Amino acid sequence: MKMSMLELSISLAFERARIYRSAGIDQFVREVCIADRFVLRDRIGEGSFGTVFLAHDTELDREVAVKVMPLDDPEVAEREGKMLAALEHPNVVRIYDHGARDDYRWLVLELLDGPTLRQWAMDQDPATVVARYLEAGEGLDAAHRRGLVHRDFKADNVRLNHAGSAVVLDFGLARHGESLAGDEPSSLGDGRSTVVCGTVAYLAPECLRGRAGTERGDQFAFCVSLWEALSGENPFGPVRPEELDTDFERAMVQRARAIEAGPVRGSERIPRRLRAALRRGMAALPGDRWPTMARLLEELREGGPLRRHARTYGAALACVTVTVSLLVAIAPSPGESTPTPVRDAAQGRAAGALETEEAMRAALDGLDRGDDDVVYQALVRGVSVAAAEGREAEFVGVAVHVASSLEASARPSAREVALLGWHIALLFAQEVDDGALEARAQAGIEGQMRPGGAPRPAPRPVGLAAGERR
Numbered sequence: 001m002k003m004s005m006l007e008l009s010i011s012l013a014f015e016r017a018r019i020y021r022s023a024g025i026d027q028f029v030r031e032v033c034i035a036d037r038f039v040l041r042d043r044i045g046e047g048s049f050g051t052v053f054l055a056h057d058t059e060l061d062r063e064v065a066v067k068v069m070p071l072d073d074p075e076v077a078e079r080e081g082k083m084l085a086a087l088e089h090p091n092v093v094r095i096y097d098h099g100a101r102d103d104y105r106w107l108v109l110e111l112l113d114g115p116t117l118r119q120w121a122m123d124q125d126p127a128t129v130v131a132r133y134l135e136a137g138e139g140l141d142a143a144h145r146r147g148l149v150h151r152d153f154k155a156d157n158v159r160l161n162h163a164g165s166a167v168v169l170d171f172g173l174a175r176h177g178e179s180l181a182g183d184e185p186s187s188l189g190d191g192r193s194t195v196v197c198g199t200v201a202y203l204a205p206e207c208l209r210g211r212a213g214t215e216r217g218d219q220f221a222f223c224v225s226l227w228e229a230l231s232g233e234n235p236f237g238p239v240r241p242e243e244l245d246t247d248f249e250r251a252m253v254q255r256a257r258a259i260e261a262g263p264v265r266g267s268e269r270i271p272r273r274l275r276a277a278l279r280r281g282m283a284a285l286p287g288d289r290w291p292t293m294a295r296l297l298e299e300l301r302e303g304g305p306l307r308r309h310a311r312t313y314g315a316a317l318a319c320v321t322v323t324v325s326l327l328v329a330i331a332p333s334p335g336e337s338t339p340t341p342v343r344d345a346a347q348g349r350a351a352g353a354l355e356t357e358e359a360m361r362a363a364l365d366g367l368d369r370g371d372d373d374v375v376y377q378a379l380v381r382g383v384s385v386a387a388a389e390g391r392e393a394e395f396v397g398v399a400v401h402v403a404s405s406l407e408a409s410a411r412p413s414a415r416e417v418a419l420l421g422w423h424i425a426l427l428f429a430q431e432v433d434d435g436a437l438e439a440r441a442q443a444g445i446e447g448q449m450r451p452g453g454a455p456r457p458a459p460r461p462v463g464l465a466a467g468e469r470r
C-alpha cells in the first residue's frame with residue numbers, strides 16, 4: 001500500500017496515543033487532529049488507497065469517519081472531493097468535508113456503524129437480501145447519473161447505516177466519467193495481491209482485459225455480487241490468489257475467457273424471476289447488458305421479463321393455465337383408478353422427469369402420425385410437468401420442433417398446436433433472455449396469426465378422455 005510520510009506519521013501518532021491511553025498515561029497523549037477539528041479516536045480499517053479512522057468532530061460534537069489518503073495531484077483531489085461531496089443520496093456515503101495538506105488528503109465521511117453487506121447477508125432470506133441490494137443499486141445509479149463510476153463495487157464496499165439501509169462506500173477508485181473516456185487502462189497496476197484478488201472476482205471481462213471501468217462495469221460487479229449473495233458462489237468461480245501471483249496478466253485473461261464462455265454457476269439457487277435480469281447484467285459484452293442501472297433495478301423489482309411477458313401475453317398463459325386445469329379436472333381421481341402413492345421428493349423428481357420424457361415422446365409420436373390433438377395434449381402436459389420440475393429447457397426444444405414442423409400446415413388444428421408451441425418457446429426465451437429464440441417465437445406467432453384471422457383465444461383441450469393421462 002502506498003502511504004505518504006505524513007499519513008504514516010498520522011498513523012504512528014495515532015497508535016502511540018492509543019497505547020498511552022490503554023496504559024493509563026493519558027497525560028502524554030497528543031491527540032491526532034485533522035483540519036484542527038476531527039480528532040482521531042480509533043482505526044476502523046485500511047484499504048489499498050488509505051486508512052479509515054473513527055473520529056470526533058469537535059465542532060459539531062458527533063462521530064464521523066475520516067479517510068486519510070496520499071495526495072498525488074492536489075487539483076484532482078480538490079475536484080474529486082467536490083464531486084463526491086456534491087453527491088447526496090441516502091444510499092451513498094455522505095461526505096461532510098474534504099481537504100489536503102502537504103502530501104496527504106482526507107475525506108470526512110458519515111460514520112456507518114453497521115456491518116458490511118457481505119457480513120450481514122449471510123443469514124438473511126433472499127427477499128431481504130434483494131431489498132438491501134436494490135438500495136445499494138440505487139446508490140450506484142445516483143452516482144452514474146452524476147457521471148461517477150465506482151469501479152470497485154462489491155458487498156464489502158457497502159455498509160448498513162443505523163436505520164438498516166444499505167449505503168455504498170469507497171468511491172476510492174471512482175473517477176469522473178470524463179476522465180475515463182478513451183482507452184485509459186484499468187488501474188490495477190500495483191497492489192495486485194489480496195485486494196485486487198477480491199476485486200478481480202467482480203471485474204467485468206473488458207476491465208480484466210485492461211479497459212477502464214464504466215457504468216456497465218459497475219452493473220456487472222453489482223450483478224455478480226447479488227448472484228453470489230443469493231447462491232453462495234461466484235457465478236464465474238472463485239479467484240485463486242496464487243494464480244494471480246504466478247502470472248497476473250494470464251490469470252486475468254483466463255478469467256475474462258471463463259466469463260465470456262459462461263455458463264454461470266449456482267443458477268439453480270437463484271430465484272427464477274431474478275435469474276434472467278442478473279444474467280443480462282453479467283453479459284460478456286457491455287453493450288448486451290442493461291442500458292442503465294435504473295433499468296436493471298426496475299427488472300429486479302418488477303420480477304423480470306416473465307412477469308412482463310405474462311402481462312403482454314396474458315392470453316397465451318391463460319390458454320395454457322385453463323387447459324392444464326381442465327386436464328387436472330378430468331384426470332382420474334384416486335378412487336377411479338390406481339391411487340397415486342405419496343411420493344417423497346426424490347421419487348417425485350424422478351417421476352416428474354419420466355413424465356416430461358413421456359410427454360416429449362408422445363408429442364413427437366403425434367407429430368409423426370399427424371395427430372394434432374395428441375401433440376396438443378402432450379405439449380400442455382409436458383410444459384406443466386417440466387415447469388414444475390424446472391426442466392423447461394429440455395422441453396422447449398420439443399415445443400420449437402413441433403411448432404416449426406407444423407408452421408406451414410393449413411390444418412386449423414395444426415395451427416393451434418404451432419401457436420401453443422411458439423408461446424411455450426416465447427415464455428422460455430423471455431425468461432432466460434434468449435433474444436434469438438424470442439425473435440423466432442414472435443415471428444412464429446405472428447405467422448400463425450396472419451393467414452386465417454386470429455386464432456381462438458383459449459384453445460379447448462381436445463380429445464383427452466378420462467384415464468388417458470399418463
Ligand SMILES: Nc1ncnc2c1ncn2[C@@H]1O[C@H](COP(=O)(O)OP(=O)(O)OP(=O)(O)O)[C@@H](O)[C@H]1O
Pocket residue numbers: 044045046047048049050051052065067093109110111112113116152156157159169170172195
Ligand atoms: N464511512 C465509513 N464508516 C464506517 N466504516 C467505513 C467507512 N468508510 C470505510 N469504512 C471501513 O473502513 C475500512 C477501510 O476502508 P477503505 O475504503 O479504505 O478500504 P477497503 O474498502 O477495505 O479496501 P479497498 O479500498 O482496498 O478495496 C473498511 O472496513 C470499510 O468498510
